[in-house]
Amino acid sequence: MQKNNNNFALIMAGGVGTRLWPVSRKDFPKQFHDVLGVGESLLQLSYNRLLDVCPEENIYIISNQDYYQLIKEQLPAMTDDQILLEPQLRNTAPCVAYAVHKIAQKNPDANLIVSPADHLILKQDQFKQVALKACEEAAKHNVLITFGITPTRPDTGYGYIEYDRSNHENGVYKVAAFKEKPDLPTAEGFLKAGNFVWNSGIFVWSIDAIKKSFEKYLPEMNALFDKGSKIYYSQEEERFIQQAYDTCINISIDYGILEKAENVYVIPVDFGWTDLGTWKSIDSQHEKDKYGNSLQGTVLAYDTKESFIKVPKGEIAVVQGLENYIVIYDGKALMICQKDQEQMVKKFLGDIKEKGYNEFV
Amino acid sequence: MQKNNNNFALIMAGGVGTRLWPVSRKDFPKQFHDVLGVGESLLQLSYNRLLDVCPEENIYIISNQDYYQLIKEQLPAMTDDQILLEPQLRNTAPCVAYAVHKIAQKNPDANLIVSPADHLILKQDQFKQVALKACEEAAKHNVLITFGITPTRPDTGYGYIEYDRSNHENGVYKVAAFKEKPDLPTAEGFLKAGNFVWNSGIFVWSIDAIKKSFEKYLPEMNALFDKGSKIYYSQEEERFIQQAYDTCINISIDYGILEKAENVYVIPVDFGWTDLGTWKSIDSQHEKDKYGNSLQGTVLAYDTKESFIKVPKGEIAVVQGLENYIVIYDGKALMICQKDQEQMVKKFLGDIKEKGYNEFV
Numbered sequence: 001m002q003k004n005n006n007n008f009a010l011i012m013a014g015g016v017g018t019r020l021w022p023v024s025r026k027d028f029p030k031q032f033h034d035v036l037g038v039g040e041s042l043l044q045l046s047y048n049r050l051l052d053v054c055p056e057e058n059i060y061i062i063s064n065q066d067y068y069q070l071i072k073e074q075l076p077a078m079t080d081d082q083i084l085l086e087p088q089l090r091n092t093a094p095c096v097a098y099a100v101h102k103i104a105q106k107n108p109d110a111n112l113i114v115s116p117a118d119h120l121i122l123k124q125d126q127f128k129q130v131a132l133k134a135c136e137e138a139a140k141h142n143v144l145i146t147f148g149i150t151p152t153r154p155d156t157g158y159g160y161i162e163y164d165r166s167n168h169e170n171g172v173y174k175v176a177a178f179k180e181k182p183d184l185p186t187a188e189g190f191l192k193a194g195n196f197v198w199n200s201g202i203f204v205w206s207i208d209a210i211k212k213s214f215e216k217y218l219p220e221m222n223a224l225f226d227k228g229s230k231i232y233y234s235q236e237e238e239r240f241i242q243q244a245y246d247t248c249i250n251i252s253i254d255y256g257i258l259e260k261a262e263n264v265y266v267i268p269v270d271f272g273w274t275d276l277g278t279w280k281s282i283d284s285q286h287e288k289d290k291y292g293n294s295l296q297g298t299v300l301a302y303d304t305k306e307s308f309i310k311v312p313k314g315e316i317a318v319v320q321g322l323e324n325y326i327v328i329y330d331g332k333a334l335m336i337c338q339k340d341q342e343q344m345v346k347k348f349l350g351d352i353k354e355k356g357y358n359e360f361v
Numbered sequence: 362m363q364k365n366n367n368n369f370a371l372i373m374a375g376g377v378g379t380r381l382w383p384v385s386r387k388d389f390p391k392q393f394h395d396v397l398g399v400g401e402s403l404l405q406l407s408y409n410r411l412l413d414v415c416p417e418e419n420i421y422i423i424s425n426q427d428y429y430q431l432i433k434e435q436l437p438a439m440t441d442d443q444i445l446l447e448p449q450l451r452n453t454a455p456c457v458a459y460a461v462h463k464i465a466q467k468n469p470d471a472n473l474i475v476s477p478a479d480h481l482i483l484k485q486d487q488f489k490q491v492a493l494k495a496c497e498e499a500a501k502h503n504v505l506i507t508f509g510i511t512p513t514r515p516d517t518g519y520g521y522i523e524y525d526r527s528n529h530e531n532g533v534y535k536v537a538a539f540k541e542k543p544d545l546p547t548a549e550g551f552l553k554a555g556n557f558v559w560n561s562g563i564f565v566w567s568i569d570a571i572k573k574s575f576e577k578y579l580p581e582m583n584a585l586f587d588k589g590s591k592i593y594y595s596q597e598e599e600r601f602i603q604q605a606y607d608t609c610i611n612i613s614i615d616y617g618i619l620e621k622a623e624n625v626y627v628i629p630v631d632f633g634w635t636d637l638g639t640w641k642s643i644d645s646q647h648e649k650d651k652y653g654n655s656l657q658g659t660v661l662a663y664d665t666k667e668s669f670i671k672v673p674k675g676e677i678a679v680v681q682g683l684e685n686y687i688v689i690y691d692g693k694a695l696m697i698c699q700k701d702q703e704q705m706v707k708k709f710l711g712d713i714k715e716k717g718y719n720e721f722v
Contacts, residue, residue: 022679300712302705311695316721318383318709321686321699329695332675336697338682344663348679351661360677 005058007135008110009050010099013043013063013071013117014086019278019345022333023310026361031117032070035276036285037296042276043117044074052128053113053135060084060103061117062095081233087245093221093256094248097214098241101225102232104207111135112210114203114253120285122272130269134204137172137265144213144258145172145204148197148266149273154187157277159199159254162190163266175264178254197268201275203253209263217257221248279326280342283308306339333360366419368496369471370411371460374404374424374432374478375447380639380706383694384671387722392478393431396637397646398657403637404478405435413489414474414496421445421464422478423456442594448606454582454617455609458575459602462586463593465568472496473571475564475614481646483633491630495565498533498626505574505619506533506565509558509627510634515548518638520560520615523551524627536625539615558629560615562636570624578618582609640687641703644669667700694721 017030024030031043040048043061050059061071061078065085071078084098096114103110113131121127134145148161159181163173178199182190190196205213214222224244231240258264276282286294286308293301297311302320309327311317319327324339337344352360378391385391392404401409404422411420422432422439426446432439445460457475464471474492482488495506509522520542524534539560543551551557566574575583585605592601619625635642647655647669654662658672663681670688672678680688685700698705713721 022677298718300709300716302709303702315693315695316383316713316718317695317697318713319695319697320702320705320709322697325682327695327697329690332677334672334676334678334680334688334690334695336678336680336683336688341664341681344681348661348663348681352677352679355661357659357677 003053003055003132004111004135004139005055006107006109006111006139007054007113007132008058008103008107009054009060009113009115010096010103011043011046011050011059011061011115011117012092012095013046013061013067014089014095015116015118017118017277018349019342020276020282021345021349022328022335022360023330025333027066028070029067029118030276032067032074035282036120041074042120043071045120046115046117047075049121049124049127050113050115050131052124053131057082058107058110060099062086062099063117064089085238085241087242089250090245090248091250092253093218093251094225094245096210096253097218097221097225097248098244100207100210100214101228104211105229105232108207109139110207111138112205112207114205116201116275119200119202119273119275124271126269126271130267130271131204133171134267137170138204138206138209142209142212142263143172143205144209144261144264146175146258146264146266147200147202147204148268149200150268150270151191151196151198154184154191155198156181156184156187158275160187160190160196161199161266162193162196163268165195172265172267175258175266178259197266198273199254200269200273203258210257213257213261213263217260218251221251221256224248278342279308279328279345280339283326283339308339364414364416364493365472365496365500366416367468367470367472367500368415368474368493369419369464369468370415370421370474370476371457371464372404372407372411372420372422372476372478373453373456374407374422374428375450375456376477376479378479378638379710380703381637381643382706382710383689383696383721384691386694388427389431390428390479391637393428393435396643397481402435403481404432406481407476407478408436410482410485410488411474411476411492413485414492418443419468419471421460423447423460424478425450446599446602448603450611451606451609452611453614454579454612455586455606457571457614458579458582458586458609459605461568461571461575462589465572466590466593469568470500471568472499473566473568475566477562477636480561480563480634480636485632487630487632491628491632492565494532495628498531499565499567499570503570503573503624504533504566505570505622505625507536507619507625507627508561508563508565509629510561511629511631512552512557512559515545515552516559517542517545517548518642519636521548521551521557522560522627523554523557524629526556533626533628536619536627539620558627559634561630561634564614564619571618574618574622574624578621579612582612582617585609639703640669640689640706641700644687669700 017024062084160179162176167174292306298316299309300318304322307325311329378385423445521540523537528535653667659677660670661679665683668683668686672690689696
């Protein structure tokens with residue numbers, strides 16, 4: 001399969017990635033970091049991955065207006081027309097509505113891949129094959145396609161998609177239900193059942209299909225962004241979007257459309273996906289030394305086991321006597337936390353804000 | 362007692378304070394740091410303490426030539442004549458010999474207080490009284506006086522001085538023996554005996570008395586620096602000292618003279634002294650929170666006990682699940698170490714050098 005000029009992509013890059021504090025901060029969130037030390041930020045990895053599927057000029061990014069400079073620095077090939085700036089956080093439905101109506105004006109026959117900026121996909125070639133196939137399917141049928149990750153463990157940190165084993169064609173399955181993050185016994189049940197996959201947050205649909213869904217399930221939001229049809233790609237776009245975002249509701253595309261629509265399908269995939277949502281998930285991508293440590297940067301470790309230590313270039317860490325700890329230093333903030341207490345990062349951040357140390361958030 | 366124009370002081374500020382890594386580094390050693398966060402560096406505290414005992418122009422400092430700029434910044438009142446620069450580390454005997462011969466040229470009747478730059482004395486007024494008394498005694502008698510700290514615990518990190526309980530006058534005791542750092546049972550024996558004090562490294566003597574001792578115990582070194590008598594305070598001094606240091610042996614004043622001389626006396630004192638030689642000794646100067654932590658800088662601690670956490674201004678540390686740890690961050694190096702493994706700092710530094718990370722030493 002070849003890339004098709006009707007294939008478009010929307011990279012969603014508006015999040016803050018709070019669980020990766022202190023590396024991910026409001027002024028420099030996760031997706032702009034080279035989290036894995038591979039030489040490219042997660043955003044750059046996402047962009048380069050999509051170049052295999054879409055022409056360069058068909059890749060759009062949507063993010064908070066505060067990150068405009070970061071985006072220009074990291075993706076200098078992108079024109080301002082391709083960079084959609086949100087004046088405020090309004091969850092994923094407005095974000096998709098904005099992009100869909102803007103792209104519709106450029107190409108009403110577009111097939112659109114929607115992808116978060118801050119996930120990792122290791123097997124790029126497999127991603128390419130699946131994405132091209134999904135675009136083909138989306139072009140042919142009035143369907144909303146999701147990518148579901150074949151689960152390798154009963155993870156309680158992801159949402160699941162249940163599909164109908166008997167209703168499929170060409171590896172594309174009809175979705176039976178979306179499931180919120182489960183508890184462990186439920187997740188174990190999902191794994192055993194075999195027809196549950198992780199919701200990757202990657203979607204593929206034709207402009208026509210998703211517009212129809214907006215009309216049906218979020219008609220006010222659809223009307224709001226449809227009004228801009230003659231305004232997109234003009235000087236007026238920024239002011240129009242400011243007003244639209246002032247008015248529109250805060251809702252996710254999952255909750256607003258996918259969980260309600262009848263024409264939702266899933267392609268179970270296995271392309272080495274992780275959302276890199278927590279330090280533990282990042283740690284799992286690293287090779288370990290013989291004591292089970294992953295040491296990122298210049299780190300000397302003594303009597304230390306099963307720990308994840310990360311310091312930036314130009315710095316050194318010397319640690320002694322740690323077992324099962326996460327130690328992250330990033331320029332101006334240091335976090336030391338037991339691995340099994342990693343969920344406390346949210347509390348740390350809350351407390352930092354409450355104490356007024358906003359420069360560290 | 363009043364300060365006397367014959368009173369001189371020599372501040373020895375050439376050390377690197379390796380046990381306080383990473384705060385103390387070769388390019389910015391301990392004595393130049395405001396280690397306790399009181400607003401003055403240890404060097405500035407030492408200088409200001411001696412201003413009570415000597416006229417300003419009689420205070421000399423000796424240090425490595427690399428630290429000239431730091432000294433000028435921290436003690437702008439000092440003239441270049443008062444700043445003695447060593448071209449290389451040669452231990453304390455050459456350092457005293459240089460200063461003694463230089464000061465002798467200015468004032469052959471001088472009484473000289475020799476003091477390390479990097480110790481802490483909490484009770485400044487008591488220091489003043491003892492120092493003035495010692496200068497008086499030194500002026501009257503051909504004696505070498507040391508200050509011995511009345512021990513409060515069987516510390517194995519200090520050298521001890523044994524004095525002759527029966528041989529004293531005016532609170533000045535004849536020294537019986539110098540004792541190397543003891544093991545714990547020996548230190549406990551010293552405390553029980555009652556006539557053992559910690560060697561503070563602070564000495565008082567007349568120029569005449571110490572010159573006589575150099576003549577007797579280190580005659581070659583004495584001759585070497587005596588040759589400079591017409592050169593000190595001239596343009597030639599630097600070149601002369603360069604040559605003298607190339608030749609002279611590396612030996613401490615304790616080993617070279619004090620342990621051999623017959624006229625060594627000690628004044629047992631109790632002026633709140635600590636050498637601040639280790640993180641533990643610095644920690645002991647801090648107030649603790651109700652969990653026994655001392656948190657220096659902006660630190661949020663969770664499930665953390667008996668720990669010492671220190672970060673510089675403009676940084677934050679969030680720590681969770683530490684008990685009995687030392688965590689020190691200083692600009693470019695982070696150290697995490699169990700309190701009872703603090704002696705490993707020397708090993709850390711050795712390993713850092715061996716791996717060629719010299720910028721962190």
